[in-house]
Amino acid sequence: MNLTREVDFGPIRGRGLVAAQSINTEDILFTEDPLICCQFSWNKLYGYKACDHCLRPLESSEENVRRLTNNPTFTLPYSEASFQCNQIVQCPTCLTNYCSQNCLDSAALTYHSVMCMGLIESENENPLKKLDIIWRQFHYPPESGTIFLLVRIAAACLSACIMASSPSLHIVEALKQFISSTSAPTNENTSVLYHQLLGDQFVTRIEQIHNAFVEVLLFLCQKFSHATSCEECIQTLQKAGLNSLLEKHHFTSALCLISRNGQGIATSALSVWVNQAGKIVSTMNEQTSKEFDLFVNRLYEAIDDHVGSFLDNEGVGLYYYQSMLFLIHVHIIIW
Incomplete structure (x- = not known):
């Protein structure tokens, strides 16, 4: 529509x-669906179960409530209103979870084939895990962005360059339409955007994050293109339009683009139940409606006692149409 x-x-x-x-x-x-999206690092680490491609919940409403309240026996009434995760599909190589075969296939054709690390566990062998650790050390909840959105964009560019898959080519073409914050940026605007993504100490942190990102970029390029030397990797990155990210200035410019155009994403199996059960109760008598409201209020109080305000699967994505709706200062406010 x-x-x-x-x-x-x-x-x-x-x-x-x-x-x-x-x-x-x-x-x-x-x-519209996001062109590309990614779950926040801490959100994922703390067991918020979401499809790695679209962030759809990978647990039922009742499972969601039991985790959020730390009550393994909690039972929701009106079970017919519950969100059900009908299947979980895994990447056969790295066991990453998806909500459907379609999401797995789409991820593989867009970026996952480039990023798939198999079952490598050691952070010394897995630069993606190393980058994740460094990012989390510098970016505590509440989260507003993730470096891995840029990693997925880079992986899509490599996939488009080497495999020429339709989904990755579509992503690369669509990304050209985004307005970069680095077109004659002011120091003030750039500083605000850095703070949005990295926090108060961004100046001292950007060097370490960039070094870890470059390690990931070269590793993925070598693995996916079978380059035998650093020079071949750089040539491939140049063909894919990624070689500028090897320089810190262009890397930080790319982070600004994400901060300017990224939109927050949240999904919740619980909210599905609340909405659907509310519709069922609305057809009943006033007493039942009051009892339901009281139950929901107490449920949210129990959740708040255990996890505070962190209810949802959360991430960030790039949307083609939504990127055209807001001015830069509005992006910063809502992100």
């Missing part, structure tokens, strides 16, 4: 969306 159309307003305002027809109150203007 799309009730809008894209318009180029010129170099100052850039791209935007306008209504393609008359719009009524509560109309859905458009729906």
